[in-house]
Amino acid sequence: WREPLAPGAVVLRRFASGRDAALLAAVQAVVEAAPFRHLVTPGGFRMQVAMTNCGALGWVSDRRGYRYDAHDPDSGRPWPPMPAEFEKLAADAAAEAGFGGFAPDACLVNRYLPGTRLSLHQDRDERDHGQPIVSVSLGVPAMFQFGGTRRTDRLQRVPLAHGDVVVWGGPARLSFHGVLPLKDAQHPLLGASRINLTFRKAG
Ligand code: MD3
């Protein structure tokens, strides 16, 4: 169930499976306080993935740029707090991958519907790139792709299913990555959708 992907990157297959119901209940509470929305890129494009956040900081994008902000721009309120079960799962997974003491202050919640894709990008808006990122996949499986630290590096494809957790640290932390268009499939807990949680130490 431990699958190394590249130096610094490991998939923990089904690591979150036994905690799925609790995680999804917590997602529901987050979404009630801070609904999913489609952010706009600095270039003016509406993102296909619908997003929200919880934790002290949330990732946002608008015409001015990408950044982390303590407030939800739609409501003006602080982002909902990070649920305890989120924090625990992220810390447990990071420790399993060799990153003890991971304490995320931001969780980006992404929602994919059939056809939704996420184009190739790097995650570089966090202050300390020495801290890993932990991602948790729930619902319909997706084909994830990642390469090296240059956009033109060759890409590997990895299927990510319900309960899979990936930890990205060390030399993999700044690799380019994206998600291919979601297939039209059904998951017993999430219907036609996929939810991905990414935990970061942003500040
Ligand atoms: C590799 N999310 O939120 S998760 C993102 O499935 C993001 O929603 C995708 O890319 C998703 O930024 C992919 C896997 C992932 C997350 C963060 C990474 C891979 C990563 C950061 C650095 C390198």
Ligand code: FE
């Ligand atoms: Fe990313």
